[in-house]
Amino acid sequence: MAQDSFDELLLLYMRRIRASASGVATEIGLSREAVNNWRNGLSAPNPRSRDKVVACTRYLRLTETEANRLLSAAGFEPEFPLQAESAGAAQPFAAFQDRLFAQLAQAVPYAISLLLSPAHWGQPPFRQELLQRAKAQYGDGAVLHIQPPYSVSTVPAEY
Incomplete structure (x- = not known):
């Protein structure tokens, strides 16, 4: 299976619920520019921002599998390890x-x-x-x- 791209997954999940970068940013406590950079592939979440990505999975209403997939694409451990x-x-x-x-x-x-x-x-x-x-x-x-x-x-x- 090909490695998932964080920016592509984030864009896919944001489009699915028609979430704006400013809406996601407000909900997870980041700037709109930071979310846009994640979404456009210009930057990736740093190791200290795992909680922001987890908050993003909740805001985007992702399933356990989708949340694990997004976290793995960002280089983090899954939030739901028992599922795997x-x-x-x-x-x-x-x-x-x-x-x-x-x-x-x-x-x-x-x-x-x-x-x-x-x-x-x-x-x-x-x-x-x-x-x-x-x-x-x-x-x-x-x-x-x-x-x-x-x-x-x-x-x-x-x-």
């Missing part, structure tokens, strides 16, 4: 998931169950494991994953 581990490895919260699905199984008379988790519940990355387990137990067509928009801003117009 082999499927044979023990899941870190397997007992919790067992209890959760046992409780859901007790709600048999109800046709619909709703499981709410924080919008950023990929830290550590259990969203995929939880979805896979639910699809295996209830069937692919019976599980609907809804991920609402996420913004760290408190201004309703920016949500």
Whole structure:
């Protein structure tokens, strides 16, 4: 697989949600020029700016896989390292998931169950494991994953 380019990925993810450089810059605490330089490939994030790139992944509403891809392209360690581990490895919260699905199984008379988790519940990355387990137990067509928009801003117009 070819090495991902940070500037190309950033441009792709920004275009996907129509994010402006000034919007990203305001949200992650950098200047608009710095974000433009990242996006145009004129500069790359320095080793001390990992937290800025992580904030950028949140603002751009990237999935765990996309966030890891952008961080790797910037030369940083993945934010969600467990996602990349082999499927044979023990899941870190397997007992919790067992209890959760046992409780859901007790709600048999109800046709619909709703499981709410924080919008950023990929830290550590259990969203995929939880979805896979639910699809295996209830069937692919019976599980609907809804991920609402996420913004760290408190201004309703920016949500």
